Amino acid sequence: MKLRYKILSILLVFSILTSCGSKENKAVEAHHDEEEAHENEVSLTPEQFKVANIQLGLVSEKALSGTIRVNGLLDLPPQSKVSLSTPFAGILKSTNMLQGKKVRKGEAVAVLEHPDYIEVQQSYLELKSQSNYAKADFERQQELAKEQVNAQKSLQKAESDYQILMAKFNAVKSKLKLMNINISNLDKGNLTNTITLYSPINGYITTVNKNIGAMVNSNDVILEIADTEHLHAELTVYEKDVPKLKIGQKVRFVLANEQKERMATVYLIGKEISAERTINIHCHLDEEDAHLIPGMYLQALVESGVKKMLSLPEDAIVDFEGDKYVFVAQTSENKNEHRFKMLKVNLGVAELGYVAIEIPELKDIQNEQFVLKGAYDLLSQLKNREEEEEGGHGH
Known part of the structure; x- marks a missing residue:
């Protein structure tokens, strides 16, 4: 009977000791989990937050597959680029065009000079006078023909001479228009040895191939202009x-x-x-x-x-001890504190600066505020704190 009581007493003591040990183990495990969770969190003051230039944002849906x-x-397009040249050779007298300069359609961009320009204008004035005379002679021959005073041959010759002169006159007149010579001034007897080139489009000067005083041939490109709006x-x-x-x-x-x-x-x-x-x-x-x-x-x-995936910028991902992590903003009762938690992330396709992500610990990932810029600053802050804590334990 005494032996039985001894055995029961031993079992009771063992049960109490086991129970106490279990509670202690659970407490240790809970404390360990709490420390581990704390180790992955970092807090910043408003000043530190500002200096680190932390930028927060939500995940984005990007078509990172397909x-x-x-x-x-x-x-x-070809219609937005102009290579400015002229069919009339001359010396570049002036231009204030430089690469990058903005120009408007119709704006003067260069002035050329050459004595041959005078000859074209002189031919115009001479042909104008001759064609006026030929026109008057032709009209006179028509009147004489009506009265049967002259021969038909004289009328035909007068008509032919007038048409030939008018053809030459119109050709020279078209040439002057290509040279941008003001015909109204020319009709008043004002001749010039210069011609002005104008921009045919709005745009920017991209190339200047000639300097002042240089000879410009008919196949030379003087300027190149680009309309960069399209x-x-x-x-x-x-x-x-x-x-x-x-x-x-x-x-x-x-x-x-x-x-x-x-x-x-x-x-x-x-x-x-x-x-x-x-x-x-x-x-x-x-x-x-x-x-x-x-x-x-x-x-x-x-x-x-059309498949889209949840993704973050590459700058939001940090590499720590061989794994990839992101920082998520945490709520804090202290208004003078910004808290962040480092979470492990699984990466997917990476394209054009974005990476597809999966974070098993987060249930509502689309409503979380992630650190998009400044993640490595937070990682450095976290490492520094751990090193300080280890140093303190060593003492």
């Missing part, structure tokens, strides 16, 4: 991707040395495959930008599918 990656450049994206697509193309597809592109994403729309698709087995597609920009320049290189994605 796209065609292509290269290209910004270009202008730039388009000219993309090069490989033959294998041609079946995926359709007019109206959206195009996302970024220019070299620029992170800003721009949009365009497929407007024309080439019908000839080059020797490199590619075709060109012509895309209109959704938003015009006067600061863009023809010839800029770009990288683009033609959206050939």
Whole structure:
């Protein structure tokens, strides 16, 4: 009987000890979980938040699948580019045009001079006088013919002489118009040895090929002018991707040395495959930008599918101990504190500066405020705090 009581006593003590040990283990585990959660959080004062230039934002829906990656450049349609020349050789007397200068349609851009210009004007005045005389003679012969005073042959010759002179006169007059010579002034006897060239379009000077005093021949391009208001994206697509193309597809592109994403729309698709087995597609920009320049290189994605994925900018992703993380803003009762939590993220397709993401810990990912810029500053803050804590434990 005594032995039985001893056994029961031992079992009771063991049960109490086991229960206490279990509670202690649970408490330790809870404390460990709390520390681990705390380790992944960082807080900033309003001053630190401002200095770090933290930028918050929501996830974006991007078509990161079903796209065609292509290269290209910004270009202008032929009607938006002008190579200014003149069929009349001369010496460049004056111009104040420089690359980048804005010009209006009809604005004077260059003045040429040459003694031959005088000869054309002189021919005009002489032919004008001769044609007036020939006209009067022809009309007189007509009157004489009516009265049967002269021979028909005289009338025919007078008519022929008048028509020949008028043909020469009109030819010289057209030539003067090409030279931009003011005919009204010329009719008053005002001759000039200069001609003025005018801009045929609104635009910007892109090239100046001649300096003052240089000889300009009839086949020389003096200036080049571009109307950059209607730039388009000219993309090069490989033959294998041609079946995926359709007019109206959206195009996302970024220019070299620029992170800003721009949009365009497929407007024309080439019908000839080059020797490199590619075709060109012509895309209109959704938003015009006067600061863009023809010839800029770009990288683009033609959206050939409609599937969209939740994504963040690449700057929002940080690499820590071999894994990828993002920072999510946390609510704080302290108004003088900005709190952020670092969460592990699974990455998907990465295109044009955006990455498809999955975060298992977040249920309502679309309503979370993510750190889009400044994520590495938060990571540095987190590491510094851990190092300080480890140093304190060491003492």
